[in-house]
Amino acid sequence: EAGVVQSPRYKIIEKKQPVAFWCNPISGHNTLYWYLQNLGQGPELLIRYENEEAVDDSQLPKDRFSAERLKGVDSTLKIQPAELGDSAVYLCASSLGQGAGDTQYFGPGTRLTVL
Protein backbone atom coordinates (compact mmCIF):
# COMPACT_ATOMS: atom_id res chain seq x y z
CA GLU A 1 0.00 0.00 0.00
CA ALA A 2 1.37 3.39 -0.98
CA GLY A 3 1.88 5.86 1.81
CA VAL A 4 1.13 9.54 1.94
CA VAL A 5 2.85 11.31 -0.94
CA GLN A 6 4.06 14.88 -0.77
CA SER A 7 5.80 17.12 -3.23
CA PRO A 8 8.09 18.82 -3.53
CA ARG A 9 10.41 17.41 -0.88
CA TYR A 10 12.45 20.60 -0.70
CA LYS A 11 11.70 24.16 -1.70
CA ILE A 12 13.84 27.27 -1.48
CA ILE A 13 12.24 30.62 -2.22
CA GLU A 14 12.84 34.27 -1.52
CA LYS A 15 10.63 36.09 0.91
CA LYS A 16 7.44 37.56 -0.48
CA GLN A 17 7.24 34.83 -3.12
CA PRO A 18 4.32 32.39 -3.23
CA VAL A 19 4.77 28.67 -2.65
CA ALA A 20 2.51 25.64 -2.83
CA PHE A 21 2.74 22.14 -1.42
CA TRP A 22 0.84 19.12 -2.65
CA CYS A 23 -0.33 16.04 -0.78
CA ASN A 24 -1.88 12.77 -1.92
CA PRO A 25 -3.25 10.78 1.03
CA ILE A 26 -3.45 7.04 1.45
CA SER A 27 -6.23 5.64 -0.70
CA GLY A 28 -9.51 5.49 1.17
CA HIS A 29 -8.45 7.92 3.89
CA ASN A 30 -11.17 10.52 4.34
CA THR A 31 -9.34 12.73 6.79
CA LEU A 32 -6.36 14.80 5.76
CA TYR A 33 -4.15 16.98 7.96
CA TRP A 34 -1.55 19.64 7.30
CA TYR A 35 1.01 20.18 10.04
CA LEU A 36 3.85 22.61 10.53
CA GLN A 37 7.02 21.36 12.18
CA ASN A 38 9.66 23.80 13.30
CA LEU A 39 13.17 22.65 14.10
CA GLY A 40 13.32 20.98 17.49
CA GLN A 41 9.55 20.92 17.86
CA GLY A 42 6.74 18.49 17.32
CA PRO A 43 4.19 18.88 14.54
CA GLU A 44 1.49 21.51 15.03
CA LEU A 45 -1.82 21.23 13.25
CA LEU A 46 -2.62 23.84 10.61
CA ILE A 47 -5.79 22.42 9.14
CA ARG A 48 -7.85 19.23 9.15
CA TYR A 49 -10.17 18.08 6.38
CA GLU A 50 -13.00 15.59 6.54
CA ASN A 51 -13.46 14.78 2.87
CA GLU A 52 -13.73 18.21 1.20
CA GLU A 53 -14.67 20.11 4.33
CA ALA A 54 -12.13 21.96 6.44
CA VAL A 55 -13.39 21.05 9.91
CA ASP A 56 -10.57 22.62 11.91
CA ASP A 57 -8.59 25.54 10.52
CA SER A 58 -8.31 27.49 13.74
CA GLN A 59 -4.49 27.43 13.65
CA LEU A 60 -4.13 28.35 10.00
CA PRO A 61 -2.80 31.92 9.53
CA LYS A 62 -5.45 32.91 7.06
CA ASP A 63 -3.86 36.18 6.05
CA ARG A 64 -1.20 34.33 4.07
CA PHE A 65 -2.01 30.62 4.19
CA SER A 66 -4.72 28.84 2.27
CA ALA A 67 -5.57 25.24 1.59
CA GLU A 68 -7.95 23.28 -0.53
CA ARG A 69 -9.09 19.73 -1.02
CA LEU A 70 -11.48 20.08 -3.89
CA LYS A 71 -12.41 16.47 -4.62
CA GLY A 72 -11.83 15.08 -1.18
CA VAL A 73 -8.59 13.39 -2.16
CA ASP A 74 -5.50 15.48 -2.98
CA SER A 75 -4.82 18.67 -1.14
CA THR A 76 -2.77 21.79 -1.72
CA LEU A 77 -1.39 24.15 0.91
CA LYS A 78 -0.34 27.60 -0.26
CA ILE A 79 1.57 30.45 1.31
CA GLN A 80 1.41 33.88 -0.27
CA PRO A 81 3.52 35.80 0.40
CA ALA A 82 6.09 33.73 2.25
CA GLU A 83 7.98 35.24 5.18
CA LEU A 84 11.32 34.28 6.70
CA GLY A 85 9.56 32.75 9.68
CA ASP A 86 7.72 30.29 7.44
CA SER A 87 10.89 28.24 7.03
CA ALA A 88 9.91 24.83 8.42
CA VAL A 89 8.82 21.36 7.41
CA TYR A 90 5.25 21.06 6.23
CA LEU A 91 3.79 17.65 6.91
CA CYS A 92 0.72 16.03 5.47
CA ALA A 93 -1.00 13.14 7.22
CA SER A 94 -4.11 11.11 6.55
CA SER A 95 -6.38 8.76 8.42
CA LEU A 96 -9.50 6.72 7.79
CA GLY A 97 -11.68 9.06 9.79
CA GLN A 98 -12.52 10.25 13.24
CA GLY A 99 -13.56 7.84 15.90
CA ALA A 100 -12.04 5.40 18.29
CA GLY A 101 -8.97 3.78 16.82
CA ASP A 102 -8.22 6.41 14.21
CA THR A 103 -4.50 6.59 13.42
CA GLN A 104 -2.68 9.22 11.39
CA TYR A 105 -0.05 8.28 8.84
CA PHE A 106 2.47 10.87 7.77
CA GLY A 107 4.13 11.77 4.52
CA PRO A 108 7.81 12.69 4.18
CA GLY A 109 7.15 16.40 4.43
CA THR A 110 8.25 19.42 2.41
CA ARG A 111 11.17 21.33 3.82
CA LEU A 112 10.69 25.02 3.03
CA THR A 113 13.52 27.51 3.23
CA VAL A 114 12.65 31.17 2.84
CA LEU A 115 15.62 33.43 2.10
Place this chain on the structure above:
Amino acid sequence: AQSVSQHNHHVILSEAASLELGCNYSYGGTVNLFWYVQYPGQHLQLLLKYFSGDPLVKGIKGFEAEFIKSKFSFNLRKPSVQWSDTAEYFCAVRYNNNDMRFGAGTRLTVKP
Protein backbone atom coordinates in the same frame (compact mmCIF):
# COMPACT_ATOMS: atom_id res chain seq x y z
CA ALA B 1 -4.68 24.21 27.58
CA GLN B 2 -4.09 20.77 26.16
CA SER B 3 -0.38 20.02 26.01
CA VAL B 4 2.12 17.19 25.86
CA SER B 5 5.48 17.25 27.62
CA GLN B 6 8.49 15.14 26.83
CA HIS B 7 10.99 15.40 29.62
CA ASN B 8 14.20 14.71 27.78
CA HIS B 9 15.36 16.71 24.81
CA HIS B 10 18.36 14.52 24.01
CA VAL B 11 19.25 11.11 25.39
CA ILE B 12 22.56 9.39 24.72
CA LEU B 13 22.91 5.69 25.46
CA SER B 14 25.30 2.90 24.69
CA GLU B 15 24.07 -0.18 22.87
CA ALA B 16 22.31 -2.72 25.11
CA ALA B 17 21.35 -0.04 27.63
CA SER B 18 17.73 0.21 28.69
CA LEU B 19 15.62 3.11 27.52
CA GLU B 20 12.77 5.01 29.06
CA LEU B 21 11.44 8.20 27.49
CA GLY B 22 8.95 10.21 29.49
CA CYS B 23 5.69 11.65 28.21
CA ASN B 24 3.08 13.48 30.22
CA TYR B 25 -0.04 15.18 29.03
CA SER B 26 -2.48 17.65 30.45
CA TYR B 27 -5.79 16.32 31.72
CA GLY B 28 -8.48 16.13 29.08
CA GLY B 29 -10.75 13.20 29.74
CA THR B 30 -10.55 10.22 27.44
CA VAL B 31 -7.43 10.26 25.30
CA ASN B 32 -5.75 8.20 22.61
CA LEU B 33 -1.98 7.95 22.97
CA PHE B 34 0.72 7.47 20.38
CA TRP B 35 4.45 7.25 20.00
CA TYR B 36 5.92 8.10 16.61
CA VAL B 37 9.53 7.68 15.55
CA GLN B 38 11.47 9.60 12.92
CA TYR B 39 14.66 7.94 11.76
CA PRO B 40 17.28 10.19 10.14
CA GLY B 41 16.10 11.30 6.72
CA GLN B 42 12.79 9.48 7.01
CA HIS B 43 9.22 10.43 7.75
CA LEU B 44 7.29 10.01 10.98
CA GLN B 45 6.29 6.41 11.56
CA LEU B 46 3.90 4.97 14.10
CA LEU B 47 5.71 3.04 16.81
CA LEU B 48 2.76 2.10 18.98
CA LYS B 49 -0.62 3.34 20.13
CA TYR B 50 -3.04 3.01 23.02
CA PHE B 51 -6.78 3.38 22.68
CA SER B 52 -8.23 1.20 25.44
CA GLY B 53 -7.73 -2.05 27.31
CA ASP B 54 -4.40 -3.31 28.61
CA PRO B 55 -2.39 -0.21 29.58
CA LEU B 56 0.85 -1.92 28.61
CA VAL B 57 1.15 -1.64 24.86
CA LYS B 58 3.70 -3.41 22.72
CA GLY B 59 4.86 -1.89 19.47
CA ILE B 60 7.30 -2.61 16.73
CA LYS B 61 11.02 -3.25 17.16
CA GLY B 62 10.72 -4.30 20.81
CA PHE B 63 9.30 -1.04 22.08
CA GLU B 64 6.54 -0.86 24.64
CA ALA B 65 4.72 1.88 26.51
CA GLU B 66 2.66 2.00 29.65
CA PHE B 67 -0.35 4.23 30.13
CA ILE B 68 -0.67 5.34 33.75
CA LYS B 69 -3.93 7.23 33.92
CA SER B 70 -3.40 8.57 37.42
CA LYS B 71 -0.12 10.16 36.35
CA PHE B 72 -1.26 11.28 32.88
CA SER B 73 1.79 9.51 31.54
CA PHE B 74 2.64 7.29 28.60
CA ASN B 75 6.31 6.46 28.89
CA LEU B 76 8.15 4.59 26.17
CA ARG B 77 10.52 1.78 27.06
CA LYS B 78 12.89 -0.66 25.46
CA PRO B 79 14.98 -3.11 27.50
CA SER B 80 18.01 -3.07 25.22
CA VAL B 81 18.60 -0.40 22.58
CA GLN B 82 20.49 -0.86 19.34
CA TRP B 83 22.45 1.57 17.25
CA SER B 84 19.61 1.48 14.72
CA ASP B 85 17.25 2.98 17.31
CA THR B 86 18.98 6.32 16.88
CA ALA B 87 16.10 8.60 15.93
CA GLU B 88 13.75 11.24 17.20
CA TYR B 89 10.77 10.07 19.20
CA PHE B 90 7.50 11.97 19.48
CA CYS B 91 4.71 11.37 21.93
CA ALA B 92 1.25 12.41 20.74
CA VAL B 93 -2.12 12.63 22.43
CA ARG B 94 -5.50 12.90 20.79
CA TYR B 95 -8.04 14.46 23.10
CA ASN B 96 -11.74 13.71 22.90
CA ASN B 97 -12.34 16.88 20.90
CA ASN B 98 -10.19 15.31 18.17
CA ASP B 99 -7.39 17.75 18.92
CA MET B 100 -4.04 15.99 18.38
CA ARG B 101 -1.08 17.39 20.28
CA PHE B 102 2.54 16.38 19.91
CA GLY B 103 5.40 16.70 22.32
CA ALA B 104 8.56 18.50 21.28
CA GLY B 105 10.34 15.22 20.69
CA THR B 106 13.29 13.41 22.25
CA ARG B 107 16.39 12.80 20.22
CA LEU B 108 17.93 9.44 21.01
CA THR B 109 21.53 8.75 20.12
CA VAL B 110 22.78 5.21 20.59
CA LYS B 111 26.54 4.81 20.60
CA PRO B 112 27.84 1.59 19.07
